[in-house]
Amino acid sequence: MEAQDKSPEKKEENGKVGAEELKIRKLQLIFTILNTVFSGLIFVVIAVTALLIFNRVDKVYKSAMVSLENLEKLTTELDEADVPGTVRHIDKLTVQATEDLSRSMEKLDSVDLETLNGAIKNLYDTIEPMAEFFRKTRNIL
DSSP, X not given: XXXXXXXXXXXXXXXXXXXXXXXXXXXXXXXXHHHHHHHHHHHHHHHHHHHHHHHHHHHHHHHHHHHHHHHHHHHHHHHHSOHHHHHHHXXXXXXXXXXXXXXXXXXXXXXXHHHHHHHHHHHHHHHHHHHXXXXXXXXXX
């Protein structure tokens, strides 16, 4: 029987099956290599994208934390501030400034402008000859 199995027809048939199987296995190997390469590339792209996103998220997180700390400081300062006392103090200052302005206006109103103008004219008349004298002496020197 063994002699009959090794007949040239059987060898040729076994050779065709072996060649086809070898061809299929080579294609499987090529596809496995391509699958591995593309999977690796996808992994690299995902890893790089994750790192970039992580860096941006980290920056935003740090900025948010700084803002939160500043907000906490501001809240603490506002809690410690005596707002009603400050408002009362501003009210007192406003009243005092209004009173001072009223007194100043009264003093300005009490000034006799005609007498002031006369005094200014007298001063001008007194100083004018002296000024003229000094102008002449300056030109001589």
